[in-house]
Amino acid sequence: MADGTTPPGPDPVGPAPAVRPFLVTAGRVAPTAVGRPVPVETQVVATAEGLAELDGLSFEQHDIVAACRIPQSIAEVAAKLRLHLNVVRVLAEDLRSAGHLTVHVPDTGIVHDASVLRRVIDGLRAIPTP
Known part of the structure; x- marks a missing residue:
């Protein structure tokens, strides 16, 4: 650049998607399974089948499994994928149903x-600010 600074590098994740969330989920706002929404702390991991079928998945599903x-x-x-939280919830449930993801829902019966x-x-408050 003319002022001696370097231009910003490319965004490592890419631009945010321009597709509306209801298009990605075919209008669904909740997983098809009966019950309450999957908690945000639910752990998901790809299965061997999901990784083997990556090329056959839609864009968002591919990105989630990968x-x-x-x-x-x-x-x-x-x-990480810059997707709406409910889109990921819906698609994760779809991918679990298809055998592409394993979903580990936390035990909500545990007393916190x-x-x-x-x-x-208290520890966060004790961190000195610059």
């Missing part, structure tokens, strides 16, 4: 210890 070579949460997948959260908050 991103899930290592276990990740639904929220992480949505953020508020003291752990308090210690995390």
Whole structure:
């Protein structure tokens, strides 16, 4: 550039998709399975079958399965792929039903210890700001 600075590099993830979320999910706003929405902390991982069939999947489904070579949460997948959270929830359920993903829903019956959260908050507050 003329001012001596370097131009910004290409976006490693790419531009945000221009396709409307309801088009990607065929108008569905919730997974087809009966019940409440999949929690955002749900861990998803690609199956061997899913990885073998990557080339036959739609764009978003391909990207989700490819991103899930290592276990990740639904929220992480949505953020990395720049997809709407509910789109990832719906497509992850579709991919699970087809055998392309394994979904590990956290046990919601566990009683959460508020003291752990308090210690995390206190630790974050103790970090010096620049």
